[in-house]
Each structure stands twice: as structure tokens, then as C-alpha cells.
Amino acid sequence: MKVLLAGDSTVATYSQEFAPMMGWGEALVAQLGDTAEVINFAKPGSTTRSFMEEGLFEQLLEKVDEDALVLFQFGHNDQNPANGVKLNEYYLRLQRMIAEVRVKKGQPILCTPVERRVNGNGRAVQTLEAFLPICRRLAEEAEIPLLDLNRYTFYLYREYGLEGAKQLFMWLGRGEQATYPMGSMDDTHFREKGAHEIARYVKIRLQEFLRQGPLFKKHYYGACMYPEVWSWEIFEQDVVHMQEIGMNFARFGEFAWKTIEPEEGRFDLSLFERALETFQKHEIDVCLCIPTPTPPRWFTRKYPRALIKNADGTVMVHGSRQHVCTNNEDFRRYAYRMTRKVASLAEKYPNVIAIQLDNEFKCHVDLCYCDTCRTRWHKHLEEAYGTVDNLNQLWGTQVWSEAYDCFEDIVLPTRTPFLHNSSLMNAFRKFTALTLNEFAHDLGHFVRMETAVPITHNSAFGFNLMNDHLFADLDVAGFDTYPSADNYPAFLLNVDRWRNVRKHSNESLLLETTTAHTGHLENHVTPHPTGFITAEMFIGYAGNLKSFSYWHFRSHRHGGEQPHSAVVTAWGEPDLGYDDVVRSGKLAQEMQPHLVESEYRKAKIAFMYSDHAKRFFTIDHGGCQDHRELVTDYYSSLIKVGIRLEVIQENSDYTGYEVLIVPFVRWISATVLEKLQAFVAGGGKLILGPMTGDRTEELAWPDRNGLDRIGEWLEFSGVRQFSVKNHAYPGTYQGMQGNMDRLVTTFRCPKGWEPLISGPDGETLAAKMTLENGEIIYLGGLPQELNGSTLWKSFILDEINPYETDRHLLSVSEGIVKYRRETADQVQLYLTNMTRTESEFTLLQETTDLLTGKLYATGNHLLDSYSYVILAFPKTGESDQ
Numbered sequence: 102m103k104v105l106l107a108g109d110s111t112v113a114t115y116s117q118e119f120a121p122m123m124g125w126g127e128a129l130v131a132q133l134g135d136t137a138e139v140i141n142f143a144k145p146g147s148t149t150r151s152f153m154e155e156g157l158f159e160q161l162l163e164k165v166d167e168d169a170l171v172l173f174q175f176g177h178n179d180q181n182p183a184n185g186v187k188l189n190e191y192y193l194r195l196q197r198m199i200a201e202v203r204v205k206k207g208q209p210i211l212c213t214p215v216e217r218r219v220n221g222n223g224r225a226v227q228t229l230e231a232f233l234p235i236c237r238r239l240a241e242e243a244e245i246p247l248l249d250l251n252r253y254t255f256y257l258y259r260e261y262g263l264e265g266a267k268q269l270f271m272w273l274g275r276g277e278q279a280t281y282p283m284g285s286m287d288d289t290h291f292r293e294k295g296a297h298e299i300a301r302y303v304k305i306r307l308q309e310f311l312r313q314g315p316l317f318k319k320h321y322y323g324a325c326m327y328p329e330v331w332s333w334e335i336f337e338q339d340v341v342h343m344q345e346i347g348m349n350f351a352r353f354g355e356f357a358w359k360t361i362e363p364e365e366g367r368f369d370l371s372l373f374e375r376a377l378e379t380f381q382k383h384e385i386d387v388c389l390c391i392p393t394p395t396p397p398r399w400f401t402r403k404y405p406r407a408l409i410k411n412a413d414g415t416v417m418v419h420g421s422r423q424h425v426c427t428n429n430e431d432f433r434r435y436a437y438r439m440t441r442k443v444a445s446l447a448e449k450y451p452n453v454i455a456i457q458l459d460n461e462f463k464c465h466v467d468l469c470y471c472d473t474c475r476t477r478w479h480k481h482l483e484e485a486y487g488t489v490d491n492l493n494q495l496w497g498t499q500v501w502s503e504a505y506d507c508f509e510d511i512v513l514p515t516r517t518p519f520l521h522n523s524s525l526m527n528a529f530r531k532f533t534a535l536t537l538n539e540f541a542h543d544l545g546h547f548v549r550m551e552t553a554v555p556i557t558h559n560s561a562f563g564f565n566l567m568n569d570h571l572f573a574d575l576d577v578a579g580f581d582t583y584p585s586a587d588n589y590p591a592f593l594l595n596v597d598r599w600r601n602v603r604k605h606s607n608e609s610l611l612l613e614t615t616t617a618h619t620g621h622l623e624n625h626v627t628p629h630p631t632g633f634i635t636a637e638m639f640i641g642y643a644g645n646l647k648s649f650s651y652w653h654f655r656s657h658r659h660g661g662e663q664p665h666s667a668v669v670t671a672w673g674e675p676d677l678g679y680d681d682v683v684r685s686g687k688l689a690q691e692m693q694p695h696l697v698e699s700e701y702r703k704a705k706i707a708f709m710y711s712d713h714a715k716r717f718f719t720i721d722h723g724g725c726q727d728h729r730e731l732v733t734d735y736y737s738s739l740i741k742v743g744i745r746l747e748v749i750q751e752n753s754d755y756t757g758y759e760v761l762i763v764p765f766v767r768w769i770s771a772t773v774l775e776k777l778q779a780f781v782a783g784g785g786k787l788i789l790g791p792m793t794g795d796r797t798e799e800l801a802w803p804d805r806n807g808l809d810r811i812g813e814w815l816e817f818s819g820v821r822q823f824s825v826k827n828h829a830y831p832g833t834y835q836g837m838q839g840n841m842d843r844l845v846t847t848f849r850c851p852k853g854w855e856p857l858i859s860g861p862d863g864e865t866l867a868a869k870m871t872l873e874n875g876e877i878i879y880l881g882g883l884p885q886e887l888n889g890s891t892l893w894k895s896f897i898l899d900e901i902n903p904y905e906t907d908r909h910l911l912s913v914s915e916g917i918v919k920y921r922r923e924t925a926d927q928v929q930l931y932l933t934n935m936t937r938t939e940s941e942f943t944l945l946q947e948t949t950d951l952l953t954g955k956l957y958a959t960g961n962h963l964l965d966s967y968s969y970v971i972l973a974f975p976k977t978g979e980s981d982q
Contacts, residue, residue: 269295323350347686632967
């Protein structure tokens with residue numbers, strides 16, 4: 102693979118006459134070795150303008166071939182007024198270079214400019230801040246990776262100290278180097294040590310493109326452990342017990358900050374080291390956690406202003422977890438220091454196979470209104486909107502005289518007599534998610550100063566995050582999920598979502614689920630039926646999970662989650678789900694050779710999930726629309742008729758899919774619209790709505806068409822939107838009627854559209870059209886009780902099911918779910934029945950169950966409750982489609 106570099110003197114390669122000066126691009130050659138061919142076009146003094154005008158970009162472009170990685174880093178010389186490059190030109194030239202690389206099928210990667218050691222006044226500050234929001238915007242719009250070298254190097258130099266960082270730069274004494282007889286005091290250009298520090302970081306970030314094969318070579322089965330809670334004797338007993346029941350994985354450390362830093366600045370990692378040695382002795386690999394969610398009492402006592410401030414002005418007190426604002430600079434300083442200490446263990450213990458940042462971001466808290474957030478809020482708005490006049494226009498602040506005269510005037514959305522402006526609430530929630538991700542990415546920087554071990558986080562559907570942005574800087578997606586047995590599609594939705602949240606990897610880690618039931622002091626939950634967690638594990642591994650981990654191994658005697666089930670009780674006896682845990686451990690070992698020898702194969706039908714849409718529905722829910730419920734119901738209706746799906750997001754790659762379903766995505770960006778248009782032009786079937794495209798980025802009504810960019814593209818008119826909650830409003834599809842649910846959109850179509858669903862007065866609720874090589878359907882609403890609607894099931898069978906990848910091999914009844922894996926000569930379908938009663942599948946070809954060797958003839962077969970099979974079909978003809 103080629104790695105092509107475009108940049109300035111901090112990236113460039115130098116001849117011996119300039120030694121020991123070295124750009125990080127030159128060091129990258131040694132860092133990557135034989136894994137890639139590095140071709141460095143960076144030139145000292147280059148700006149985005151000169152790089153193009155001098156023909157350097159043209160030379161680079163000639164070397165671009167399919168999948169070549171092209172890294173851009175500019176800013177140092179664009180910043181110099183003498184070069185005459187304005188910020189707009191910087192943006193436009195990078196935009197053009199990125200686009201031209203993509204035309205040649207290369208992979209552009211944008212890097213923020215590496216930081217200087219100090220500014221002109223000798224202060225260690227960020228000197229290139231003006232370029233950072235531009236780079237972030239470009240990367241987001243172009244949907245390309247962003248390596249934040251600026252923020253990484255800023256913290257790296259700080260770790261070395263003001264004087265210590267000189268060893269990274271061209272600071273030389275008189276006579277120290279023959280090439281610099283008078284010495285050098287250069288705070289911009291690197292010597293070998295500095296260049297290799299940065300190149301090492303770049304190498305780590307490029308691994309997802311350079312890696313051959315999967316990130317994890319095996320599948321992990323285990324539980325969360327808490328050595329800080331129990332005596333060492335009990336902990337050792339539990340580790341032995343884990344190994345005896347087939348576990349090879351443990352997660353620990355996420356709440357142990359007080360244990361490893363009992364007093365400010367005094368670190369004691371001995372418990373972590375002893376635990377890692379014990380796990381290693383018993384052949385258990387570890388996900389080591391960074392315990393930032395539980396800052397100790399000594400911290401909150403010293404820094405009470407770091408505690409989260411609620412909308413009503415009250416301040417949270419110490420206790421529970423996540424009680425401190427992640428934007429607070431004092432908290433960040435201590436968190437970053439502790440993170441690097443913990444991460445240093447990964448290089449000492451080879452059984453550390455992943456590092457988890459924090460724990461369930463935004464699980465117990467959502468928004469903070471502290472002084473730090475207020476200050477950062479105003480700065481964020483200025484970066485995002487440029488001028489307050491632009492903000493006023495986009496937010497429509499002329500309503501109710503809300504207009505602002507300066508950014509400092511803009512309020513936080515605390516209590517008001519009625520509702521805040523929707524755009525204000527949306528912007529503040531987005532600000533909260535972005536600054537949280539900044540904190541997470543900073544934690545990643547400090548981890549990578551010590552180790553290249555993959556970084557993850559345990560996210561979940563219930564939290565208000567921007568997960569695509571969060572995981573873009575991490576190495577593997579992780580998640581927690583606790584579905585009820587009767588809502589089994591929720592488990593599959595998690596597997597399908599987190600597998601696809603990262604663009605260049607389809608592996609994911611399930612880091613927490615229950616052995617039998619969840620629970621806390623205020624909520625006791627009914628246990629799962631016997632067999633359910635085994636079915637979860639089986640189908641999860643089939644869907645490309647690389648870990649299946651229970652929370653937790655030994656039940657807690659104290660705290661708020663005492664009623665939560667575990668592998669063993671607090672007194673050490675088997676807990677309620679123990680037999681299923683043991684059974685699942687045996688099954689995991691049986692499955693391992695089949696999983697290792699096969700590869701997961703994506704479905705041809707994709708379903709778009711949007712965290713932006715979730716944010717919109719959190720604000721504009723009308724008292725009846727819960728985003729998670731809407732998504733789960735729609736997704737379930739497809740799963741229950743046997744349709745296999747990929748759950749993707751706006752910035753995913755749409756190529757390779759035959760059907761793309763885009764419901765509830767209320768804002769469609771220009772970039773996403775262009776991708777949707779290309780998908781249809783390429784022969785894809787696009788199913789939009791309900792509510793897709795009905796709001797602007799600022800959560801406002803569009804100004805020209807009620808469905809904004811989508812409406813203009815499809816030439817819809819007469820768009821009307823209204824609630825039919827608790828109201829009989831029948832829709833008709835092919836003679837079948839069903840009452841529509843919640844928010845409904847009606848519209849008029851131009852000539853060439855075929856009405857599909859009509860309202861009680863003949864108004865259009867859904868329509869279909871052939872466009873170019875593809876097909877589009879817009880749904881203005883959905884029937885009530887979606888999973889029991891005959892109208893909706895008929896629509897699915899007519900419009901979506903014909904594209905189901907495995908339809909030539911079998912069909913399944915409700916309750917049976919499946920994933921497809923393949924070897925060189927086999928298609929393998931992993932089936933499990935996730936309901937309490939037996940269910941039926943129909944084979945169109947003979948097959949064999951790889952687990953039992955049982956031969957299945959064509960025809961109907963029953964699969965018992967929570968039973969499973971791996972059906973192998975030879976790769977011939979239709980089965981290989």
C-alpha cells in the first residue's frame with residue numbers, strides 16, 4: 102500500500118546538510134517499514150496555494166491509485182501573512198485536493214497542523230487554533246478521517262515540560278552539530294526524536310488501513326471484575342472459577358480511581374499489576390479501563406466548581422458516578438495524568454488486549470450549566486457560526502425578541518417561562534456531545550503516548566452522544582446492552598448498529614450484558630427465561646461480536662446495584678443465570694473454530710440510524726415520539742419477517758447495498774443528499790421517511806420546501822405535517838386499511854410517481870418512482886402497532902423482502918434470526934430462535950448443521966425455543982449470490 106504525504110517543513114524529508122532536522126514524514130518511513138511505501142511530497146515553506154501552484158500536488162496525484170492513503174497537513178505557512186493565504190482559500194484548496202484524490206479512488210486523511218513548542222512570547226499555547234475548526238469541518242463534510250496532530254502534540258510537549266520538550270525540536274548549542282555551528286533555537290522544526298514521536302502516533306492511527314486480517318484473532322467470553330471491592334483471596338478464587346467455566350476475558354478498573362490514586366499525586370498501581378498477573382497466569386485476556394467516571398473525594402473537595410451544575414442551578418454532590426463536568430480543566434488535568442499512568446501498564450502485560458475509556462458516557466447525566474460550560478459554549482458558537490448576525494438568522498431569533506447582540510449574550514437553555522428556541526436547545530446539546538468527544542479523544546491521545554493497544558468505549562443507545570464522531574478516533578466500537586427477552590430485536594439492533602459505527606472495521610465488543618436480570622435499588626427486574634443469554638451469545642458472535650461479557654462476575658454486596666444478577670452471588674454461590682453462563686462458555690468454545698475459519702458477510706439491505714435525529718427528537722418529540730422506540734419498532738418489523746440488515750449512519754459508505762432505508766433522519770445534509778442521489782443513480786432502491794428531511798440543521802422548518810433538500814430533489818409540493826395521535830386516520834395500501842400513527846406528512850407528487858398509500862381523503866401518504874437506474878419510495882407515515890399491522894407487513898413483503906440476501910436458501914418464521922458468514926467454499930447461516938416457543942424455518946436446499954452434523958432436507962423444520970444451528974451450504978449458483 103502507498104502512503105502519500107502532502108505538507109510543509111514539519112512533514113518534509115531533509116538531506117544530510119540539514120541534519121539532525123527531520124520531518125515526521127521522513128520518520129514515518131522507518132516507522133512503517135515494509136508495511137507500506139511512503140512517498141513524501143511535503144516541501145519546506147509550502148502553503149496550500151504553493152503546493153498546488155508549484156505542481157507538487159499534480160505530482161502526488163499521479164501516484165494515487167486505488168486505496169492509496171493521502172495525508173494532508175498544512176497551516177504553518179498558510180498562517181504567515183506574507184504568503185497571502187486567507188482562511189477561505191485554505192479551506193477551498195484543501196477541499197479541492199481532497200476531492201481530486203477521491204476521484205482517483207484514493208483515501209484522503211486530513212491532519213491538523215502539528216503545534217509549535219511555544220509562541221513568540223515563550224508561552225506554551227496553541228498557536229494554530231484558527232485552522233482547527235476548518236479541518237474539523239472539512240473532515241466532517243468530506244466524511245474522511247481526521248488526525249488531530251495539533252492537539253496530540255500540544256499535550257505531548259506539555260508532558261515533556263517546557264524545557265524538556267526542547268529535545269524534540271531543533272534546539273542545539275554552539276558547536277553541538279557541524280551543520281549548525283552557531284547552534285539553533287527553533288520551536289517549530291523537529292529533530293529525530295520529535296519526528297519519530299509524531300510518526301509513531303501517525304502509524305498507530307493508520308493501522309486500520311494497513312492491517313491484514315481482523316483486529317482480534319479470537320473471540321472473547323468473560324465478565325467484569327472488581328479487585329478493588331473484594332479481598333485478594335476472593336478475587337483469586339473468582340479468576341480460577343472464570344477459567345474453569347470457559348471464560349478467557351475480563352474487564353476491570355473503570356471505577357477504581359481512588360484505589361490507584363489514594364491521595365493527590367500519589368499513584369499506587371500495585372493492585373492493577375497484581376490483578377493483571379493473576380489474569381495472565383490463568384490465560385485470561387483483559388480490557389483495562391480508565392477510571393475517569395469516579396473522581397475521588399479528595400478531588401471534589403479541592404475542586405467543588407468541577408461538579409456538574411443542573412438546569413435549575415443546583416450542583417451535584419460527590420457520590421455515585423459521573424458527578425464531575427468533563428469540560429472542567431482541573432478535572433481534565435488530573436484525568437489525563439491518571440490515564441497515562443494506567444495506559445503504561447498495557448506495555449508490561451501482553452494480556453491487555455484493549456483499553457476502555459471511562460464508562461458509559463452520559464449514562465446518568467446529560468447537560469451541564471457550570472461556568473466552564475458557559476465560557477466554552479460562547480467560544481463554540483463563535484467557531485460554529487462566525488458572526489452573531491449569522492446565528493440570529495439561522496436560529497430565527499426575531500421570534501419573541503430573542504435576538505442577540507454578541508456571543509457572550511447567548512444564554513444557556515436553563516429555566517424559562519415556556520420553551521427555549523429549538524435551535525438554541527439543539528446547538529447546546531450538540532456542543533455538549535462534541536466537547537465530551539473532545540475529552541474522550543484527549544484520553545486517547547494520552548493512552549497512545551504509552552501504547553498502541555486498541556482503544557474502545559462502552560456506549561449504548563440510551564445516552565445522548567454522537568457515536569460516529571466518538572468512535573472515529575478510537576480503534577473498535579464497544580457497547581453495553583440489557584434487552585428484555587421479549588424485546589429480542591433490541592439485542593440484534595445493538596449488534597447491527599455497533600458493528601457498523603466505524604467506517605473501516607466491522608468488529609465490535611459487547612462489554613456488558615446481564616446473566617439473568619438487571620436491577621438497582623429502585624428497580625427490581627424479572628429474570629430472563631432459561632436459554633436466552635445463550636441464544637444472545639450465539640447470534641452475537643455470528644454477527645461479528647468479538648467479545649461477550651457479563652456485568653458482573655460476583656454480585657456487589659453494597660452500593661446501588663445490589664439487586665443486579667451476576668455469575669455468582671456476593672457470597673460466592675451460583676447466581677440465577679449460572680447454568681446458562683456455563684452452557685454458553687461451552688458453546689463459545691464449540692463455535693470458535695467455525696468463527697475463525699469464516700468471515701462475516703454484510704447484508705444487502707441497510708437501515709440508517711442517526712444520533713443527530715435522536716437529538717432532534719429529544720427536543721421535538723411532541724409528547725408522543727421517542728426516537729429509540731420509533732427506530733426499534735421499524736427495525737423489529739423487518740427482523741421479524743426474516744430480513745437481515747446492516748444498521749448504518751449518515752457518514753457510512755452506501756455502496757454495496759441494494760436497498761437503503763432512511764426513516765426519521767430529519768436533517769439531510771448536502772453531502773448525504775449527494776450520496777443518496779448517487780445510490781439511486783447506481784441502481785439502488787431508496788426508502789425515505791417518515792419525517793426524513795423535514796427539518797434544517799438548526800432544527801427549524803425549511804424555507805423553500807417542507808421536506809427541504811429531499812423535497813426539492815423529488816419535486817414534492819403541498820407538504821403538510823400533522824399529528825394523528827389518538828385519532829382515527831386510516832391509510833390504504835392495495836385495498837388494506839390501517840390507522841396511521843403519530844406524526845404524518847402528506848405531499849403532492851409530480852408526474853411519474855405512483856401513489857402507494859393514500860389517506861382518508863385521497864391525500865398521498867406514500868409514493869414510489871423509478872428514477873435513473875434506481876427506485877425511490879417516500880413514506881409520509883407508518884401504521885399503528887407496526888409489528889401487528891397487516892398493511893405494513895404486506896408493504897415489507899412487496900418492497901423490501903425481494904432483496905433479502907438469503908431468500909434462495911431458506912425462509913424463517915417470526916422469532917428466528919440469522920447472520921451469514923462465509924468460507925472459501927461454504928455459505929454458513931447461523932440461526933437461533935429468540936422466542937419462548939418453537940418456530941419454523943423452510944429450507945430450499947439440503948444442508949448440514951456444523952455443530953451436530955445433523956443433515957436437514959428441504960422443507961419445513963422446527964427450531965426449539967432458544968435453540969441454534971449453523972447451516973452450511975456449498976458455494977454454488979444462487980447460494981453464493
